[in-house]
Amino acid sequence: MTSSKQVEKLKDDFVSVVSHELRTPLTAIKGYTQHLVRRIERRLHKLRSSENPANDLPENQDLRSLSIIQSQTEHLERLVNDLLDLSQVQWGQIHLHYETFELAAVLTDLVRSIQASAEQHLLTLEIAVQDAKVVADRARIEQVIGNVLDNAVKYSPHGVRLSLNCKYKATVITSA
Structure with missing residues (x-):
């Protein structure tokens, strides 16, 4: 080495x-x-x-x-x-843990959590599809969206309303 x-x-x-x-x-x-x-x-x-x-x-x-x-x-x-x-x-050692979960619930929890300490901002969440289930690594999804929201709060001027609009479309891929 x-x-x-x-x-x-x-x-x-x-x-x-x-x-x-x-x-x-x-x-x-x-x-x-x-x-x-x-x-x-x-x-x-x-x-x-x-x-x-x-x-x-x-x-x-x-x-x-x-x-x-x-x-x-x-x-x-x-x-x-x-x-x-x-x-x-x-080091190529990251492991993903896939599970099925409601994406809207994860987004709602993240916005609520970040809003609690972002007194200078109003965070709003608009979700087009409420009952969409996804199969993904929940912790990684929370990590990515949490980082996006943290950065939005950190780098936006005080008093700005921050909106997260979720209009997603799922594609199901099946194998024969």
Whole structure:
């Protein structure tokens, strides 16, 4: 192995180790944030059912703050996964995991997640076909669309409305 290939391999190994090490705290942050969100949502539900409008309660602001933490944690998780994927692509070791899923649901979840931390933008989603099922690597689809949305938010002027219009047509290929 040449010197430059050894350096490249060491760099990729480092990126891989760092990516894996970052996943542990991110998983804990995500888990505890989700736990707190559920607790606050239950508390707000009780308050609302007791004929209290609950619009000006501090729990509403806490819920908003936790949504931002959750969204930013997901963003950081995507960045870590991108680093790991880059290393795997360079060495021809990337593996795709195909599954059937509703594309509209994935798009809706991504827009909702990114909107939580993109206070300066309004994200809208228009889907022409609601019940389209796709067979693909769900994580990779989320990764690509998440990166597109993250870049749209990052590189668009503040206060701009960002729209994601989905008019897709599926082609089914069968073999005899």
